[in-house]
Amino acid sequence: MIVGRRYRNLKSWIPILFVVSFFLYYSHKIPILICNFHYILISIIGFFTVFKRKIKRDRYFVVLFCLMIVIFGISSGIYTGDLNYSIYFKSICYVFIAVFIFEYSVPKVAIRFLYYGVAMWFILTLIDRNVDTNNYFLKLSRNYFSILMLALLCLYYISIVDKKCLKIPMFPAIIYLVISLLAIGRGGIISSILLIFGIAFINYWVYQEDYKKRILFVYSGIFLVVFMAVVGKELGIVDVWFSRFEMLGMKSQGRSLIWNQYFSLVFHSLKNLIFGCSLQNIEIFERYAFNLHNSFLQMHCTYGLVFSMAVLFGLMTSLWKCYQNKEFLVMLLEIVFLFRASTDEMGFAFFTEFLFYYFLLYCLFDKKKVNL
Numbered sequence: 001m002i003v004g005r006r007y008r009n010l011k012s013w014i015p016i017l018f019v020v021s022f023f024l025y026y027s028h029k030i031p032i033l034i035c036n037f038h039y040i041l042i043s044i045i046g047f048f049t050v051f052k053r054k055i056k057r058d059r060y061f062v063v064l065f066c067l068m069i070v071i072f073g074i075s076s077g078i079y080t081g082d083l084n085y086s087i088y089f090k091s092i093c094y095v096f097i098a099v100f101i102f103e104y105s106v107p108k109v110a111i112r113f114l115y116y117g118v119a120m121w122f123i124l125t126l127i128d129r130n131v132d133t134n135n136y137f138l139k140l141s142r143n144y145f146s147i148l149m150l151a152l153l154c155l156y157y158i159s160i161v162d163k164k165c166l167k168i169p170m171f172p173a174i175i176y177l178v179i180s181l182l183a184i185g186r187g188g189i190i191s192s193i194l195l196i197f198g199i200a201f202i203n204y205w206v207y208q209e210d211y212k213k214r215i216l217f218v219y220s221g222i223f224l225v226v227f228m229a230v231v232g233k234e235l236g237i238v239d240v241w242f243s244r245f246e247m248l249g250m251k252s253q254g255r256s257l258i259w260n261q262y263f264s265l266v267f268h269s270l271k272n273l274i275f276g277c278s279l280q281n282i283e284i285f286e287r288y289a290f291n292l293h294n295s296f297l298q299m300h301c302t303y304g305l306v307f308s309m310a311v312l313f314g315l316m317t318s319l320w321k322c323y324q325n326k327e328f329l330v331m332l333l334e335i336v337f338l339f340r341a342s343t344d345e346m347g348f349a350f351f352t353e354f355l356f357y358y359f360l361l362y363c364l365f366d367k368k369k370v371n372l
Contacts, residue, residue, distance in 0.1 A: 011049070012104035014042060015097050015155065015354070016111060022351045023118065023148060026137045035351075039093050046096025049103070061364055062099060065357075066092045072307040079275035080301070087302060087349060098357035102365040106159045115156045119175045122149065126182035133183070139289075143344055146180040146188025150340055151352045153195075154333050158358070161330060167203045168329050170196070187343035191336050198332040206328060255293045255343070257284050262297055276301045291349075295341035295356075298348040314360040321363040334359040 018038050024030045050059055069091045077083035122145050125131055133142045153176050157168070173195045180188030261284050265277040279285040279301065285292075292298050300308045315338065322331035337355055340346065347353035 011045065011100050012107055013110070014045065014100050015106055016114060018042065018097060018351070018354075019151065019155070020114065026140055026144070026148075028138055039090060042093045042096050043089070046093065046099065049096070049099060062095060062361070066095055068307055068310065069095070069303070072303045076276040076302060076304040076307075079271065079304075080278040081280065082278060084302075090351075091348070091353065094351075094354035095357045095361075097354040098361055101155075101158060101354075101358055102361065106155055108159045111152070111155050111159050115152045115172060116175070118152055119149065119179060122179050123182065126179065142183050143185040143187065145183040146176070146185050146192070147340065147344060147346060147352065149176050149179050150188075150191065150337065151346075151355060154337060154355055154358075157329060157333055161327075168199045170199055170203070173199055187340055191340045194339065195332065195336045198336070202328045202332065254288065258288060258292055259294060259297065261285070262292060262301075266300070273305055275304045291345050293344055295345060295347040295350075295353075298345055302348045311356070311360060314363075315356075318359050318361075318363040330359075330362060334362075 021030065021035050021038050025032055025035050050062055069088055073088040073091070074083065125136060126133055126145065133145070136142065137144050153172055156172055160169075173192065177189075177192035177196055180192040261282065262277060266272050277300075279290050279292075292301065296308065296312075299311065315334070319331055319334055322328070322334070337346075337359065341356070347356045
């Protein structure tokens with residue numbers, strides 16, 4: 001019995017150890033071999049987790065979904081000439097990580113300590129003028145300061161989903177906003193502002209029955225935004241934070257070129273639409289190291305249309321279920337994560353892909369279904 005409890009506790013640490021290993025890898029601290037070891041360990045433990053007991057409805061779906069990854073991945077890979085068994089294997093591991101999060105809650109103290117520790121590390125790095133933040137991460141741009149923090153923030157909030165609390169803590173989201181502003185990434189800034197306004201709306205409007213207090217919340221929010229804008233403008237920090245908006249606007253020339261080129265390939269033939277597109281020998285894709293800067297396009301390229309539509313349907317179903325069950329925190333996290341994923345690579349070639357599957361599977365797993 002004690003051994004079983006310790007085994008379950010070990011599984012609860014797997015998502016944290018997995019994320020930490022990639023943080024250290026992209027920060028040039030450990031070799032990729034350690035991350036690959038985690039993939040193998042996760043696949044073994046995940047297999048026994050799914051099959052060790054009588055298979056329930058949610059486990060049937062997990063097995064079916066893993067089979068879909070293999071079938072559609074190989075089909076798309078054969079058509080595009082880019083078979084990559086490593087990506088399919090990793091996607092299955094990400095599914096297992098999502099299962100671990102559902103069945104074995106992430107240690108709350110550990111994820112809280114990790115979140116604030118990494119936040120302090122990133123803030124000190126971003127304000128250090130001797131550090132080239134554009135080339136700080138291995139093979140990643142400065143946009144990934146906010147992306148990595150968002151992944152940790154999701155785990156942080158997920159760890160409190162099983163608590164019956166009416167108010168969602170705001171401070172972690174404020175820290176995420178600070179890092180996004182320091183990193184000067186448009187996607188990070190928009191997603192962090194969306195998250196803060198969403199939490200404020202849930203805390204002070206959705207759960208506030210007093211009409212007068214609701215009106216006070218609206219006016220207080222407007223005043224706070226104006227006050228921060230005026231003070232920031234006077235101190236000159238707003239010009240720095242929003243310099244990329246001023247310089248590039250809401251659109252990104254690089255992303256626009258990539259997306260336009262990919263869509264032109266998609267609609268060039270029915271086979272491209274169904275199986276995905278080959279990115280080889282096309283200058284715009286090679287220039288950006290085959291990063292489509294959109295996780296949904298990356299998914300279509302890797303797994304084709306049927307798999308992509310199934311994932312999108314599952315994500316939309318999950319959002320609807322969260323709305324029906326008044327699980328507004330999970331709903332907000334999913335919206336923010338999916339918005340951020342639409343502007344950068346956060347899945348189907350990147351380790352934060354496990355969060356896609358967490359939100360996808362949320363409507364199936366009942367353990368964490370609590371009205372916040």
